[in-house]
Amino acid sequence: xxxxxxxxxxGKGRRTIxxxxxxxxxxxxxxxxxxxxxxxxxxxxRIFEPPRFFExxxxxRLYSDAPDITARICGICPVAYLMGASHxxxxxxGLTPTAEIxxxxxxxxxxxxxxxxVLHAALLxxxxxxxxxxxxxxxxxxxxxxxxxxxxxxxGNEILEIVGGRAVHPVNTRVGGFFKAxxxxxxxxxxxxxxxxxxQAERLGRVFGGFDFPDYDHAYTCVSLHHPDTYxxxxxxxxxxxxxxxxxxxxxxxFGEAHVAHSNALHGVARDGSGPYLVGPIAxxxxxxxxxxxxxxxxxxxxxxxxxxxxxxxxxVVRMVETLYACExxxxxxxxxxxxxxxxxxxxxRAGLGHGCTEAPRGICVHRYRLDDDGxxxxxxxxxxTSQNQPxxxxxxxxxxxxxxxxxxxxxxxxxxxxxxxYDPCISCATHFLDLEMIRE
Amino acid sequence: MARSAPHDAKPDxxxxxxxxxxxxxxxxxxxxxxxxSLLDCEDELLAVAEAVEIAxxxxxxxxxxxxxxxxxxxxGSITTPDDIRRIQKIRGQSRLLVTxxxxxxxxxxxxxxxxARIHDFVTAVYPTPHxxxxxxxxxxxxxxxxxxxxxxxxxxxxxxLLELLSALLNGRAPVLPTHAVCVECxxxxxxxxxVAKGAPCLGPVTQAGCGALCPAVGRACYGxxxxxxxxxxxxxxxxxxxxxxxxxxxxxxxxxFNAGAExxxxxxxxxx
Numbered sequence: 001x002x003x004x005x006x007x008x009x010x011g012k013g014r015r016t017i018x019x020x021x022x023x024x025x026x027x028x029x030x031x032x033x034x035x036x037x038x039x040x041x042x043x044x045x046r047i048f049e050p051p052r053f054f055e056x057x058x059x060x061r062l063y064s065d066a067p068d069i070t071a072r073i074c075g076i077c078p079v080a081y082l083m084g085a086s087h088x089x090x091x092x093x094g095l096t097p098t099a100e101i102x103x104x105x106x107x108x109x110x111x112x113x114x115x116x117x118v119l120h121a122a123l124l125x126x127x128x129x130x131x132x133x134x135x136x137x138x139x140x141x142x143x144x145x146x147x148x149x150x151x152x153x154x155x156g157n158e159i160l161e162i163v164g165g166r167a168v169h170p171v172n173t174r175v176g177g178f179f180k181a182x183x184x185x186x187x188x189x190x191x192x193x194x195x196x197x198x199x200q201a202e203r204l205g206r207v208f209g210g211f212d213f214p215d216y217d218h219a220y221t222c223v224s225l226h227h228p229d230t231y232x233x234x235x236x237x238x239x240x241x242x243x244x245x246x247x248x249x250x251x252x253x254x255f256g257e258a259h260v261a262h263s264n265a266l267h268g269v270a271r272d273g274s275g276p277y278l279v280g281p282i283a284x285x286x287x288x289x290x291x292x293x294x295x296x297x298x299x300x301x302x303x304x305x306x307x308x309x310x311x312x313x314x315x316x317v318v319r320m321v322e323t324l325y326a327c328e329x330x331x332x333x334x335x336x337x338x339x340x341x342x343x344x345x346x347x348x349x350r351a352g353l354g355h356g357c358t359e360a361p362r363g364i365c366v367h368r369y370r371l372d373d374d375g376x377x378x379x380x381x382x383x384x385x386t387s388q389n390q391p392x393x394x395x396x397x398x399x400x401x402x403x404x405x406x407x408x409x410x411x412x413x414x415x416x417x418x419x420x421x422x423y424d425p426c427i428s429c430a431t432h433f434l435d436l437e438m439i440r441e
Numbered sequence: 442m443a444r445s446a447p448h449d450a451k452p453d454x455x456x457x458x459x460x461x462x463x464x465x466x467x468x469x470x471x472x473x474x475x476x477x478s479l480l481d482c483e484d485e486l487l488a489v490a491e492a493v494e495i496a497x498x499x500x501x502x503x504x505x506x507x508x509x510x511x512x513x514x515x516x517g518s519i520t521t522p523d524d525i526r527r528i529q530k531i532r533g534q535s536r537l538l539v540t541x542x543x544x545x546x547x548x549x550x551x552x553x554x555x556x557a558r559i560h561d562f563v564t565a566v567y568p569t570p571h572x573x574x575x576x577x578x579x580x581x582x583x584x585x586x587x588x589x590x591x592x593x594x595x596x597x598x599x600x601x602l603l604e605l606l607s608a609l610l611n612g613r614a615p616v617l618p619t620h621a622v623c624v625e626c627x628x629x630x631x632x633x634x635x636v637a638k639g640a641p642c643l644g645p646v647t648q649a650g651c652g653a654l655c656p657a658v659g660r661a662c663y664g665x666x667x668x669x670x671x672x673x674x675x676x677x678x679x680x681x682x683x684x685x686x687x688x689x690x691x692x693x694x695x696x697x698f699n700a701g702a703e704x705x706x707x708x709x710x711x712x713x
Contacts, residue, residue, distance in 0.1 A: 050470045050520045050575055052551040056565035061693060068663070072550045072698065075474015075596060119480060123501070134502030136490045146487070154483035165654050167481055168474040168596040169665075172658045180658040259567055266567070417503075 031416055033401055040401050045394050045420065058380040063089045063349065063371055064175050070367070070382060075168050076119070079112040079160070080360030082173045083234055084367040084382075089175040091249070092354030092371050093347040100340035101177040102235070103333055104163060107187075108170070109234050109358070110330035111159025114197070115167070116361035117281075117319040117326075118156065120424040122149030122204060125316050128418040129211040145207060152200045152323070155193055159330060162186055177344030187337040194331035198324050202299050205320030209303025214415065216400055217310040220392070221274055222283035223255075225359050231291040231325055232284065234358045239287055242274060248357035251366050257383060268388030276391035279363025280423065281318040282309050296325040312396055312422040319361075319424075349375025360385050362424050386425045393423055462511035462610065465497035467531055469517025469524050470551055470579060474596040475542035476500050476516050482599050489603075492610055508534030512609055518544040518551060518579045518701075525585055532586035539605065540582045543595035547667050548701030550595075551579040555701060556713070581701060590615065595665035595698035598650050618649040619670040622662050625653035634661055641681050641694060646672035646704070667699035674708035688712045 034042040054073055058066060066085040071078035083105060090097065097105075122145065123135040132138050139146040157167040162182055164170025172179050225236035226245070239245045244254060255277075257266035270277050277283075289297065289307045303317045349371075356367040363385030370379040400419045404412055466476050480486065480501060496506035513535035519525060532538055540546050548555065554562050559577040582588055592601055601617060608615035618624070622644035626633060631653050634640040640661035644653070647662050648669040655662045668674070674695065681691050695709035 050524070051563075051566065052470060052520075052549075052579075053554055053562040053566050056557070056562035057550065057553040059565070060689075062690075065693070065697075069550060069697070072472050072474075072595065075472040075477050078472075078474070115481075119477075123480065127503075133504040136487070136495065136502065137504075139487055139490075150483040150486065153481075157481055157483070165658050166596075166651075168477055171655050171660060174660075178658075179655075179660040 031397065031420065033397070033416070035401070035405065038405060040398055040405075043394050043397050043401065045390060045397060055380040055382060058369075058377045061377050063092065063369070063375045063377065066367075066369060066377065066380070067173060067175060068169070071169050073382070073384065074360075076116055077112060077360045077362065077365075078169050079109055079164070079173075080358055080365045081367075081382075082170065083109060083358045084356040084360075084365050085369075086173065086175050087234075087356030087358065088354040088367040088369050089356075089371075090347075090354065091356065092352035092369060093175070093350060093375070094352070095176055095345050095347040097177050097345050098340055100181075100338050101344070103336070104178065104181065104340060105173075106234055107159065107330055107333040107337075108163040108173070110326040110333070111156045111163065113233065113326040113361055114156030114201075114323055114330070115153050115160065116156070116424075117323045118149050118153040118201075118204075120361070120421075121208065121316045121319040121323070122146070122153075125319075125418075125421050125424070126208060126211075128414070128421060129208075129213075129316070145204065148200050148204060152197055152204070155197045155327075159190065162190070174344055176346060177340060177342075179343065181339035181341065181343040184337055184339060187334050187339075189334075191331045191334040194327045194334060198295070198327035198331065201320055201324040201327055202295075205299045205303050205317060205324060208316045208320055209305075211316070213311055213313040214400070214404075214418070215311075216313065216396070216403060218312065218396060218399060219310060220278040220282065220286070221270070221276070222286045223277045223279050223364065223388075224284045224287045225357065225364060226287055227291065229291070231288050231293075231296075231322075231329070232359055233326075233329075236359075238357065238364070240277065241283075241286060242272075248366070249355035249368075251355065251357060251383070252368065252381070255383070255388070257387065266383075266387050267390050268383065269391070276395050277388065278392050279385045279388050280315070281322055281361075281363075282312065282315050283363060284359060285309055285318045285321065292321065293325055293328050295328065296321050299324055312419070315422045315424075349373075362386060363388065386423070389423050389425065393420060393425065396422070461492065461494040463496040463506065463509075464493040464606075465508070465510040465513045465531075465535070466495075466500070467497070467513060467515045467517075467527075468499065469515065469528070469545070469582075470520040471517035471542065471544040471549065473500060473516070475545075475592075475594075476514070478541075478597050478599040478602055479514075482603060485603055489606060493606070510535045512537045512539065512606075515540050515545050515582055516542055518548045518581060519585060520551065520576050520579045521574060522576065524576075528582055528585050537589045537609065538582075538586065539590045539592065540588050541592045541602070542597050543593065543665060543667060543698045544579075545582045546591045546593055546702070547699040547705075548579040548581050550698050550700070552701035553696065554579055556696070556709075579701065592617070593648050593650055593666040598652070601650055620649050621645055621669045621672075622647045622649050622651070622653055622656070622666070625649045625651070626656050629653055629657065631656045634659060635680075639684050641684060641686055641690075643677070643694060646674050646677050663697060664695070664705065665698045667702045668704035672704045674704050675711070678708055678712065 030046040067082045070081040160167045165172040222241040225232035226239040227236035366383040368381040605615045635642040642661035643664035644662040648666040692712040695705040
């Protein structure tokens with residue numbers, strides 16, 4: 001207990017607490033917290049998943065290799081990489097996929113949002129709010145919730161399989177579109193199941209909305225895509241809650257990456273000096289609330305969210321609002337489906353520079369490639385969402401630890417883990433397990 | 442590790458059945474997609490969790506039960522000095538060690554570094570290279586410790602994973618084909634993309650297990666399950682050359698997610 005520790009400290013002035021690896025995240029990272037005289041002196045969220053050097057190993061490869069290679073950055077959100085790289089290459093080659101191809105891509109992306117959001121919210125994050133180790137224990141106390149979640153997650157994966165050919169690392173996508181357009185007879189029946197999926201997402205959202213959310217608010221700088229007509233997923237302009245509104249190829253002008261000693265992930269920084277910024281579900285929700293469907297907005301309101309969410313622990317609710325939206329949107333796309341003919345637009349290899357940016361479940365994922373005359377990659381830059389969020393995660397941890405110093409070490413450690421899981425951090429993306437080291441001096 | 446006495450019944454009913462095998466899932470350098478395949482068994486997950494004791498699976502649970510483990514599933518490749526120490530410790534704690542996926546069985550896409558100078562790679566990605574600790578190579582688990590079984594694929598096929606777990610639970614050998622993807626195309630009735638379209642398909646030299654997913658969408662197999670048991674890579678390379686692929690394209694065809702697999706590595710070096 002902290003009280004005991006404080007009493008002990010009076011004599012010795014220092015206490016070190018080591019906590020083991022953080023679970024229920026994708027990848028490997030660590031957290032260290034140093035507390036002295038009741039004040040947090042230092043917080044480091046370290047990512048030590050070993051680097052894999054994607055930007056380097058892409059050099060010399062043909063433009064057409066980039067989507068499948070970069071998909072291997074993350075097995076949870078491969079579509080974000082497939083799409084981001086494809087868009088960037090299409091920009092570099094001057095290709096414009098047809099409306100039918102774009103609609104099929106959006107359907108595929110909805111599948112990824114559904115499977116990734118439900119995996120994270122129901123199976124990885126919800127146990128935190130119930131004080132449980134994992135969803136398997138949750139299945140013993142509330143089997144219906146877990147079964148609903150598994151069924152919904154499976155629906156997301158089925159979209160990935162039907163449209164993409166495989167749930168993890170789909171094979172049917174390519175620069176310009178698809179290898180083969182699925183027939184209407186396999187896509188259209190998805191609509192009814194997706195409507196049922198929307199009901200399931202709504203049920204889960206209402207359950208999660210009833211959780212006891214830790215008291216913490218932050219005025220986030222929210223960065224996301226924005227599209228005037230739809231809730232931005234795979235298409236839109238880059239906007240921020242501070243008023244930025246630029247085409248996606250303006251990303252590198254406004255944002256950069258910094259390398260810090262304690263992490264194998266580069267930290268996202270805003271070039272205007274405005275400090276950490278937030279990407280992901282809350283950023284999207286705050287920037288694009290008006291573009292949500294009426295039913296998704298109604299779920300948000302019923303689950304206790306206003307038009308702007310400032311409590312990161314409520315991200316679990318936002319994920320289900322987005323899941324509901326993705327089910328409705330995918331149902332609409334399935335009903336309106338017309339197989340793209342041809343399945344892909346073809347282009348000639350040429351020199352060029354192209355940007356691509358889409359909303360991965362965890363936030364904007366940016367790609368930039370420079371090609372030579374033969375269409376080979378000369379330079380590649382990839383900015384995944386978790387590295388952009390890393391400074392904001394550290395800022396949230398500081399705020400959460402400061403407010404919760406009264407908790408004993410075990411409870412505080414769990415609260416820190418939960419704070420990190422608010423971000424659904426894909427550490428494999430950001431490079432890269434979490435150990436928590438707590439030093440009370 | 443302290444053991445509870447057999448009759449030390451706990452009021453919460455959470456006492457373990459005596460003979461459930463302990464399953465651990467470990468991660469090295471990887472994308473997490475292969476271990477995700479276990480969570481993607483939505484219809485079977487709760488049954489699997491009842492049949493085995495999930496003793497260590499960081500992606501899914503905070504709960505950790507100390508070894509030894511009956512089965513360890515290992516995802517990812519060895520890329521740091523610490524990885525080598527960790528895999529040796531895991532081997533020592535595991536009755537059966539099964540590698541899952543192209544990273545663990547062949548070094549993964551990150552094994553492309555094995556063909557380059559690591560310093561060039563580090564400086565290409567990180568502005569402050571001395572912050573990074575890494576080995577010059579990305580190599581499979583079997584380079585460091587004995588491996589009992591391997592599941593191929595980038596990612597693995599979840600049906601093969603379930604077959605593996607089912608076989609292990611029932612004390613039999615898993616049925617895992619070692620023939621070529623071509624056989625799967627014939628079994629599914631998928632038209633040959635190499636013959637019909639002249640596509641640069643790696644199906645003849647690639648191990649089956651995916652269900653011929655790429656040819657089924659009219660795409661050339663890109664070899665994500667690695668080399669089949671007796672691959673004739675040089676004959677395939679000659680066919681690719683005759684089909685108009687230039688040297689570098691042939692090298693790159695063999696040099697992707699299983700670039701570190703012996704047969705693919707050697708063939709790619711012929712055309713480098």
